[in-house]
Amino acid sequence: MFELEFMRLAFVAGAVVGVLAPAVGFFLVQRQLSLVGDGIGHVAFAGVALGILLDVSPVLTALAAAAVGGVAIEWLRSRRATAGDQALALVFYTGIAAGVVFVALAGSLDVGxxxxxxxxxxxxxxxxxxxxxxxxxxxxxxxxxxxxxxxxVTIDEEGARVSGIPVAALNVTLVVLTALTVALAMRIVGILLIAALMVLPVTAAARVAWSLASALGLSIGVGLGSVVAGLTAAYYLDLPPGGTIVLVAAACVLVTAAVGGLRAAA
Amino acid sequence: MRVAPVVELRSVSFAYPRGGDVLRDVDLVVLPGEFVAIAGPNGGGKTTLVRIVLGLLAPTSGSAWLFGEPAASVSQRRRLGYLPQRAQLRVEAPVTVREVVAAGRLPATRLLGRLRPEDRAKIDEAIERVGLAEQADAELRRLSGGQQQRALIAKALAGEPSLLALDEPTTGVDVESQEALAELLAHLNEELGVTILYVSHEFGAVERHVERIVLVRGGIVFDGPPGELPGVWHDPSHTHV
Incomplete structure (x- = not known):
């Protein structure tokens, strides 16, 4: 399979995303913000559509839109003006609606x-x-x-704020990292499945980890392993790569849940 | 020469939007090295008072000062250690005692990159101080309630604060651990000069170490040595009078 250049390129790009997505998603999941990746993905859809409409690189417009959407989510969340899930819903629907309008204006509801x-x-x-x-x-x-x-900040956001850690700046950095991950990963697994690659490896790792550091390391291992195994399976079984990668990650959650359960029972 | 207060509240009142008054016209001065118990019934305003002191809440009227600066914008935040009420981690993954305490060291060290050896030593020192050296690499959630609370106190200590605020630190903690906590706080106060605000509706073991009780019931109704506390208020958690 590696004699084909498109497979070599796919593995390189996939490996980078397989490491980055769980590394960033790790901090979202620990803080019960798993859906933020999904919300930012929806805004990235509007960015892609805008890029197609304006004939600009959709990756760059998706990155810009995702970053703006991420900062908006964080701003609404930190002001507590809107409950966290409502803030996400607002950004979700606005992103999808804007994407649909831009796509219609561009007349490009197609393979691209x-x-x-x-x-x-x-x-x-x-x-x-x-x-x-x-x-x-x-x-x-x-x-x-x-x-x-x-x-x-993950362990104790309020304690960090009291002792002068720049919590707001760190939170904004995290959503910008999330936007970056979404923009880079959308060609690999697709906007609709990006959040899965940020969340499922972390969920799998948490079942068998013994510390925060080990959980992060295992998350990255599961993410990378899912991409490699998913791409390989997709190549030999003629399956869609994005969906296959996410199904492998979901299987990892089931396996580690079983291992964790057995360990707890022992 | 007048010693500059660590904490100063001037005519502070506080009410939540669409809620009644929580605190009315509170004046409070805490000097460096004092060990102050803030007592009173649940709902009396103790936690609100401490959150105003720490700059987490803005008073509706009056002003709050920390280290001589407005509490909301104080520049010396790294001098604060805080254990919130019912503190517990909401992290999905397992976290070790050492990782929790390392989080408390961050204000005293650089933000970026790896920990320096001297910071690792301070983290170990804080863990030893609360008697958890043998559990340093254990998962926090597998420890008893008392041990978890001690780990969180070690986190507050790891940044070497000059003001330590503990809100109901003995909730869910066994009597033996309460004794150990009282001894630890007395040592920090007497030998290291740490100013301590100890918020609780009950004192238990710490009562013999505090030099001052501030009784809060919507305002300050008593402020003085424990021995001068009027008999009717001797159980500071009572809801009568």
Missing amino acids: LFQYLFGSILTVTRADVALVVSLGVVGLAVVALLYRALCA
């Missing part, structure tokens, strides 16, 4: 749009991979640099 909705990893080009790798490395470096600070 579907590859962003459902993923199209086998069509990524060298330029796409270069973008995914460079921005992915930046995202991972930010997570590594801010790891202790993000953990401190």
Whole structure:
């Protein structure tokens, strides 16, 4: 399979996203903000549609729209003006509605749009991979640099705020990282399944981890493993790669839940 | 020369929107090195008072000062250690005692990158101080209620605060752990000079160590040494009078 260039490119891009998505999603899941990735994905759909309408790179417009949507969610959440789930709902529906309007205006309800909705990893080009790798490395470096600070806010947001940690700036950084992950991952698993790659590996890891650090490491391992196994299965079984990757991650949740259950019973 | 207060509330009142008054016209000064118990019945305004002190709530009227600066915008926040009421982690993944305490060290160290060796030493010191050295790498949720509370206190200590505010720290804690906590707080206060605000509707073991009780029932109804507390209020949690 590696003799084919499109598979080599797919594995490289997939590996970066397989590591980045759970690394960022880890901090969302720990803080019961799992649906934020989904909400930002919906806004990214509006960004893709706008890119198609304006004939600009949909990845860049999706990144910009997702970042704005993420900051809006965080702003509404932090002001407590709107309950967390209502803030998400507002952004969800506005994103989808704007996307539908932009797509209609562009007259492009076609395959070009579907590859962003459902993923199209086998069509990524060298330029796409270069973008995914460079921005992915930046995202991972930010997570590594801010790891202790993000953990401190995850463990006790109010305590961190009392003792002067820049909680608001860290929260905005986290949603921008989420937007970056969504923009990079939408060609891999599709906008509709991005949040799954941010949440399911973390959920699987939490069942068998023994510390926060081990949970993060295992999340990344499950994310990377799901992409590699999912792509391989998709190639040999002629299945859609995005859906297959997410099904592998979901299977990992079931396996670790069973292992965790057995361990607790022992 | 007048010693600059750590905490100063001037004519502070507080009411929640569409709610009744919680605090009315509170004046309070806490000097460096004091060990103050803030007592009173549930719903009397103790937690609100502490949250105003820490700048987490803005008073409806009056002003709150911390280290000589407005509490809401104080620049020396890293000098604060805080254990909220009913503190518990809502993290999905397992968290070890050491990871919890390391989170409390962050204000005293750099924000980015790895921990320095001296910070690791301070984290170990805080864990040892609360008697959890053997459980340092254990998952917090597998420890007893008392041990979990001690871990959270170690987190508050790890940043080497000069003001430590503990809100109902003995809720759900066994008597033995309450004794250990009282001894620990007395040591921090006497030997390290940490100013302590100890909020509770009951004192138990800590009563013999505090030098001042502030009784809060919508306002301050008593402020003085425990020995001068009028008999009718000797159980500060009572709801009568």
